[in-house]
Amino acid sequence: MIRPIKKITLRKTKKKSPKGVIHIQASFNNTIVTITDLRGQVISWSSSGACGFKGAKKSTAYAAQIATENAIKQWTDQNTKQAEVMMSGPGPGRETALRAIRNSRVILSFIRDVTPIPHNGCRPPKKRRV
Structure with a gap:
């Protein structure tokens, strides 16, 4: 019995873009940081919950700082250092x-x-009546 030969395909190489867009979505419960290239394809992302914070600690400013540092650390490994920042949400x-x-x-x-x-x-x- 002859087995069919598997096709060998090359892995896609990540294209290094000279510039990125950092999206910060800060809600009252969590902060999500996504870094994309100019076309909108995600390069790296991080959130307060993904960094290990749980419950009320996810909504702190310190958790947002750690999440941002993690996302940028993954992104700067590709030697891109120029970015635009898009912020949305009223979070801390x-x-x-x-x-x-x-x-x-x-x-x-x-x-x-x-x-x-x-x-x-x-x-x-309608207004609450307590």
């Missing part, structure tokens, strides 16, 4: 994540706040 990890990016000596071209703000959209829920 916003400013600390940005501070961690600046401390890592990444050259920032701009920082943009992309938090969605309603222009008098949905009706809010």
Whole structure:
């Protein structure tokens, strides 16, 4: 009985892009940091929960700092040092994540706040009567 020969395929090599986009999504419960190339393909990511923080500690500024440092450490192994920053959300990890990016000596071209703000959209829920 003859076995069919497996096709040998080459692994895809990661293309090094000269610039990246750092997305920071800071909610009240967690902070997620995603680093993409200019086309939007994810290079590295990290979150407070993925760094080992659980429960209420995920929403702290320190957890956001550690998550940002982890994502940038994976990203800078590819020798890319220039980035744009897109921040969204009202969480406590916003400013600390940005501070961690600046401390890592990444050259920032701009920082943009992309938090969605309603222009008098949905009706809010009724007031609580306690």
